[in-house]
Amino acid sequence: MxxxxxxxxxxxxxxxxxxxxxxxxxxxxxxxxxxxxxxxxxxxxxxxxxxSHWGMAVNVYSTSITQETMSRHDIIAWVNDILALNYTKVEQLCSGAAYCQFMDMLFPGCISLKKVKFQAKLEHEYIHNFKLLQASFKRMNVDKVIPVEKLVKGRFQDNLDFIQWFKKFFDANYDGKEYDPVEARQGQDALPPPDPGEQIFNLPKKSHHANSPTAGAAKSSPASKPGSTPSRPSSAKKAAPSSSASKSDKDLETQVIQLSEQVHSLKLALEGVEKERDFYFGKLREIELLCQEHGGENNDLVNRLMEVLYASEEHVSSSLIKSMNSPSSRRSTDSPSVSDNFRFV
Structure with missing residues (x-):
């Protein structure tokens, strides 16, 4: 040429x-x-x-068929090696904290690690981290849509697909500069989130027999000597522990039934709350997409809505209290709002 x-x-x-x-x-x-x-x-x-020389991110739109994807063990080893973490499963990436620090590594200043909850254990904390990630994606013009509602569930395949894409996105944007992940976290403990596969409502698998009164009685009672003939008073004494043991077993069975019913009711309540949360999250997502479509029109209402959507948890709490105490919050009963549809369990 x-x-x-x-x-x-x-x-x-x-x-x-x-x-x-x-x-x-x-x-x-x-x-x-x-x-x-x-x-x-x-x-x-x-x-x-x-x-380009403007410093925007290189977008990765598809996964090449010719390139091999990493196994689950290799991808977790890569995450732990780059960020000095101790993750053991792909599902633990559902907290979103690792992705936030990856963005700080690739594009310093595009995200505030002080706001990232590295010790997130609950789903609303995961969503908080993914909101920060979405904001950094928008700031760097990354076109990838983050399936937040799927990732925070902690399912293996959803999180594996996203980290496979992010690995290729990382390779396309990393310039090889040195990065100290521990120093970047500024002393925050990056504990891995609990395994999402564990059922929080499972009963402990300890045997009731070890803690039952009959177990102590069995250990404390001396073994009968071979050839010895027990007297009538001793046989009468043995009848009493037997009746108390059967009564204790019945009490334990009753407790197990009651606890099982409580677990079932709590599961039903949790499913209802999750459905309601997903419903309103979908509405917020639609509002976000509409705001992004009209974001370049310099509309005050659109800008205000975007500020509310990307506001931190502390800012939302303070704003909610102010709005509830303001006179404008008083309205007629014929005009319901979104908050009227929330049910607290």
Whole structure:
């Protein structure tokens, strides 16, 4: 290829060019073209695209069939090695904390690690982390849609698919700079979240026999000597522990039945709360998409809605208290709001 671009046709772009986020899929002798044209773009040799000099993220839109995906063990080992974590299962990525720190590593300043809950154990804390991740994606013009409602459930396949995509996204954007994950967390303990596969309502598997009064009686009673004939008073004494043991067993069975009924009712209540949460989360997601579509119109209402959607937990709590105490919060009973539909269990 000649050095003067005017004498030879420059590199052709494919007919179907992806014009989102300054990412183009190139063909031809790309390295020579970049070298001769003096381009400052950071070329990615794996075919995913190149990063413009504006510093936006390189988007990865699909998984190449020719490239092998990492196994679950390899992907967890990679996460632990890069971020100095102690995850043992892919499902533990459902907290979203690891992805937040990956974004801080790739694009310093695009996310505040002080707001990330590295010790998240509950689903609403996971959602908080993924909101921060969504905000960083938007800031860096990453087009990937995060399936938050699926990831926070802790299911294996959903989390494996997302981390496989994120690994390719990481490879396309990482520039090789040094990064200290422990120092970046500023002393926050990055404890892995509990295994989502564990049932929180499972009864302990300890045997009641070990703690029952009959067990202590059996241990304390001396073994009868062979050949000895027990007297009538001793046989009368043995009848009393037998009746008390049967009564204790019945009491334990009654307690087990009562606890099982409580567990069943709690599970039903939890399912109802989760359905209600998913319902309103879907509505908020639709509002978010509408706001993003009209975000470039400089609309005050749209900007205000985006501020509310991406506000931190502390800001939302304080704003809610102020709005409840304000005179404008008083309205007629004929105009129901979204809050009227919430049920607290």
């Amino acid at each position: 000649k050095s003067a671009l005017g004498k030879k046709k420059p590199l052709e772009l494919e007919d179907n060019v992806c014009r989102r986020t300054n990412v183009f899929k190139l063909r031809g002798n790309v390295p020579n073209y970049l070298e001769e044209s003096g381009s400052t773009a950071a070329f990615q040799p794996d075919g995913w695209g190149y990063k």
